[in-house]
Amino acid sequence: MSAKLTIGFILNPFAGIGGSVALKGSDGEDTVKQALAKGAVPLAEKRVSQALKLLQPYAKAIEFICPAGAMGHDCLVAMGFDANVIFQPQQPSVASDTHGFIMALNDYGQQQPIDLLLFAGGDGTARDICAYVSDSTPVLGIPAGCKIHSGVYAVTPIAAGRMVEHMVNGELLSLVEANVMDIDESAFRDGVVRAKRYGEMTIPDDLRYVQSVKSGGKESDELVLADIAAEVVDLIDDSRAIVGSGSTVAAVMELLQLDNTLLGVDVVAEQELVAADQTAAELIKHAQTALGNDQLCKLVVTVIGGQGHIFGRGNQQLSPQLIRLIGIDNIIVVATKSKLQSLQGRPLIADTGDSELDQQLSGYIRVVTGYRDYVMYPLSSPQ
Numbered sequence: 001m002s003a004k005l006t007i008g009f010i011l012n013p014f015a016g017i018g019g020s021v022a023l024k025g026s027d028g029e030d031t032v033k034q035a036l037a038k039g040a041v042p043l044a045e046k047r048v049s050q051a052l053k054l055l056q057p058y059a060k061a062i063e064f065i066c067p068a069g070a071m072g073h074d075c076l077v078a079m080g081f082d083a084n085v086i087f088q089p090q091q092p093s094v095a096s097d098t099h100g101f102i103m104a105l106n107d108y109g110q111q112q113p114i115d116l117l118l119f120a121g122g123d124g125t126a127r128d129i130c131a132y133v134s135d136s137t138p139v140l141g142i143p144a145g146c147k148i149h150s151g152v153y154a155v156t157p158i159a160a161g162r163m164v165e166h167m168v169n170g171e172l173l174s175l176v177e178a179n180v181m182d183i184d185e186s187a188f189r190d191g192v193v194r195a196k197r198y199g200e201m202t203i204p205d206d207l208r209y210v211q212s213v214k215s216g217g218k219e220s221d222e223l224v225l226a227d228i229a230a231e232v233v234d235l236i237d238d239s240r241a242i243v244g245s246g247s248t249v250a251a252v253m254e255l256l257q258l259d260n261t262l263l264g265v266d267v268v269a270e271q272e273l274v275a276a277d278q279t280a281a282e283l284i285k286h287a288q289t290a291l292g293n294d295q296l297c298k299l300v301v302t303v304i305g306g307q308g309h310i311f312g313r314g315n316q317q318l319s320p321q322l323i324r325l326i327g328i329d330n331i332i333v334v335a336t337k338s339k340l341q342s343l344q345g346r347p348l349i350a351d352t353g354d355s356e357l358d359q360q361l362s363g364y365i366r367v368v369t370g371y372r373d374y375v376m377y378p379l380s381s382p383q
Contacts, residue, residue, distance in 0.1 A: 010120070071093050089101070115167070125141075139201045180199050228334050242286065278317065309351060328361060
């Protein structure tokens, strides 16, 4: 894949600083000051370096987006990586700087989607990120804090590095929802463990290459497609949806009990068929109508088996103008895991006829492979 893996990166430089001096946490500016006064030495950057060391051979294949100074840039440069600074934190940094960077990253992602947000800290850092990060951004935590109750962290810094290495090498990774947990530090210092769930974030996970409901045979295939269809119906909800061609997408229309143009493109609004077998010009008008009424417009496409194309083969009605109107975040790609596995590691392909758009689409894309089941898969362009 020619496109670089784009990683947002943020480091809480004071993560875990209270642990060595028995403060049982590092949340809050006062706690950090107490820890430093007691002689505590920041160790978060050392933990991060264990993960980043595994990625040094791939430095040219990764683009890091980060805050300035000790919250990201310093560590990345010291490890030999190029990094694009998009946020200036205070000196020394405070919790609100995490919020500020995540909001800047969300804005950046509107133009250039982020493949992964890699962060280092503890449960407090995970909470801060969860409150602001875009729902479409997968995250992965490098454990560096005193408290690691959240499921968004790798088991070790090295494990986090290995996961990113898999992504750089184009290996399949599932996406799963993981809870963000934290405990009350004040109560914990008094010997009381009081945990609370603060939300969930999407993380990459090891892929189970064979889908559990698929064991070969027509009945199992139908179960897989039914799971995919159920997830897509939830995703399109009451939006206007442009539904592409192919048997996997046809399962969505079947679940909605709507007529389907197997080799054409149909339009669904509020889960009712409003237009069948539309041309490129007609589809643009549908998208403009939806957007003009402040309604979301989503595009559902599948993968051409054996080839990997999602645009440019059998769906030329999905023009570059239409894709830009809808927006990358509103594209829903569906495929069975067996279809992805049949590509033998080759990336999906976007061949829209607009090379600039193809490059913008390149990177990792979320593929619906079942109900609440996704994988991250590389998408490339003809170049």
